[in-house]
Amino acid sequence: MLYSNGLRRSFGALRSYSLYASTSTRRGLHYDGRNRLSNFWTPTQAKNKSHSGDEDGHDLLMRAGFLRQAHSGIFHLLPLGLRVQDKIERLIDKHMLKLGASKVSLSSLSSEELWQRSGRLEGRGSEFFRLQDRKEAKYLLSPTHEEEITTIVANAVHSYKDLPLRLYQVSRKYRDEARPRQGLLRGREFIMKDLYTFDLTxxxxxxxxxxxxxxYSAFLDELTLPYLVASADSGNMGGKLSHEYHFASGKGEDIVIGCDTCDYSINEELYIGGHVEGTKRSVDAQVYQAVSKDRxxxxxxxxxPGTELNLYAVKALFPALDSSxxxxxxxxxxxxxxxxxxGTRILLADPRVAGRLSEHDSLSNVPIASADQLLLIQFRTEVLESKLDGRQVSLTKAQHGEACPACSSGHLSLQKAVEIGHTFHLGTRYSEPLDLTVLDANNKQITVFMGCHGIGVSRIIGAVASLLADKKGLNWPMAVAPFGAMVVSTSGVPPEDVHAIYDELSTAGVDVAIDDRERPMGWKLNDADVVGYPFIVILGKGWAGRRMVELQCRKLGIKEDVGVKELPGKIAEYTARL
Known part of the structure; x- marks a missing residue:
């Protein structure tokens, strides 16, 4: 039904009055369908005076009442934290739906037998929380679900007509980290979205x-935060194609290497140095010694000298290396x-080290052992060239400003970053050992190709908090803020006026709440800064005389008086700038 502007205002006022009139109270709680902090547990705390220096994002998440620590690397989410998590999950749902993915919920318990079949159990026992039932069947708390989902699909999908298939979940994962640190950024229990894809070819x-x-890029765009996408090492997940998604952060444990000219971007773990022809050579050299796996x-x-060895590059040239x-x-x-x-001695030199590798030049003087020890064995010397795919490469880690290996004109920059997502092309890494096959159009049994793709939901909470915190508190992006706007009023403002502001914003699609707690105005405003709501709407001195509210946005440095009808438009305008 359509209404004129006048009728709509009258209808809005009537609705506001009806809700207010029907409000019931009990022990300070109000039930009228509006978000109220009197109903919403926000156990914020005063800043600890003994705390030296500025608070980081994790400190503020604790003080602002988003979470509490239960044990080392294990946290409880409180109502504010859960609202942020739910909003991230809804954003994920939106983009997974566009991919045609169906949502599932898999058990946190996984069978050790499946992990043995996939080959991922051996050598990683210390990473798992392991347990067994009364019948001595062995389980582990899942750090990820490739084995379980592959088994489910193998038992349910038998024809090429059932593919492609895309399944995802948002669930708790477990990893017995040796040194949990930085709060939600590296915990032993965490919330993660994992998508599993199944294709015929x-x-x-x-x-x-x-x-x-x-x-993934569309999802991250909605967070309105700068992010990096880098080629990455697949590690024990398997496959040879993967990408990481990062927020640049000084607290990050990863280093992302990028070019200032081309789109080259790679995790430092995967970096192999590039152009070295014509570079200055050094007479001196550092020496690194290691043994092969067969000894x-x-x-x-x-x-x-003055550089750091890149073990990834060395292993690419000498895969038999045992660096442990x-x-x-x-x-x-x-x-x-x-x-x-x-025995065999392998000589490998970075191209920038002067001299030609041979038994007869200066490299033969590199100390291996004492002369007495060497007399006890016979050994031959082989020379290994520092070339990959016919291209000469350096053996040292990237340095800021050095030439880009992907283009001739660019220079490299290095940024610390927090990984918040990872995509893996798995091929048949899990489908082969777990017998996931289907009949193709020619009635031939073929192995299914898989991918797995994760987003660290709880890690995003911790990363965003750290990135956007300032001296006053947290600063949430509008898309995932616990509430987008908080309405605060002085004691003399009638409740129905506060409700009218609330209803105006809510109708415009703003996730709004009212701070109706019996606290002084100054306390409420300080509390709102600590929690980090994007917008604060104040009904104060300007309201009684001019019917104007004060709109504040700390991140944009905005404090201005706004009329009620202009308020939703102003918030929309400033949201686009956040």
Whole structure:
């Protein structure tokens, strides 16, 4: 039904009066359908005077009543924190729906037997929370669900006609971190969205992967925060194609390397140095020594002084490297003696180190062991070139300002970052060991291609809090703020006037609440700053005489008087700038 402006105002006033008239109270609680802080538990705390220095995002999440710590790396979400989490989850749901994904909820308990079948259990026992039932069946608290979802699909999907399939969940995950730190950024229990995709062919799986990447970018765009996308190492997840999604942050544990000219962006873990031709050579060198996994080869790496060795690049050239052995020389000598006093010495030098690798030049003087020890074994020396795919590369970590390996004109910049998402193209990493196959159009049994794609929901809460906090408190983006606007009034303002402001904003789609707690105005405003609502609407001195409210947005530095009817438009205008 359509109403004229006058009738709509009258209808709005009548609705406001009816809600107010029907309000019931009990022990200070109000029930009229409006969001009220008198009904909403917000256990904010005063700043600890003994706290030295500025508070970080995690300190403010605790003080503002978003969460409480239960144990090391384990946190309880309180009502404010849960509202932020729910909004992030609704945004995720929106973009997963556009991908055609169905939402599931998988058990937190996973069978160890499935992890043994996939090959991911061995060597990682310390990462898991493990338990067994009264019948001694072994389980673990899932850090991720590839094994379980693959098994479910393998038992339910048998024809190519059932593909593609996209399933996702938002659930609790568990990882027994050795050193939980930075609050929600690295905990032992965390909330995560994981999407699992199933396709008939490698080509279709790659197309799905690109569709997911676009969905991730669209999701992050809605948070209105700058983010980085970098090529990444797939690690124990499997597959060779993956990308990480980061917020740039000084508190980050990752380093993202980017070019100032082209779109080159990569995690430092995956970086292999580029253009070295024509660079200045060094007479001196640092030496790194390591042994091969079979202990038969000793690797000696020479690289320029004042630089840091890039082990990823070294392993790309020498995949047999075992970097975990501390006494590489002693281990190599012992193995050589045990195998008939024979060993192999591998020489590898960064192109910027002067000299030609051979047994007869200065590199032969690099210390391996004492002369007496070397007399006890026979060894031969081999030279390994520092080339990948025919291109000469450096063996050191990236440095700010050095040449980009992807283009001829760009220079590299390094940024610390917090990873908040990861996409993996898995291929048949899980479908093969867990027997996920379907019949194709030719009635032939083929293995399904998979992908998995995560977003750290609780990590986003911690990362956003750290990124946007200032000396006064938190600063939430409008899309995930616990409330987008908080209405605060002096004691002399009639409740129906406060309700009229609330209803005007709510009708315009603003997630608004009323601070109707019996506290002084100054206390309420300070509390609103600590919690970090994007907008504060104040009914104070300007209301009684001019019917104007004061609109505040701390992030934009705005304090201005606004009429009631202009208020929704002003908030929309400033929201676009946040």
């Amino acid at each position: 490698e080509e279709q799986a790659r197309q799905t992967y690109e569709a997911v990447r676009k969905a 038969k080869e000793l690797l000696q790496v020479l690289f320029p 052995v501390e006494d590489a020389v002693g281990t190599w000598l012992d193995a050589a003696k045990a195998h008939g006093s024979h």
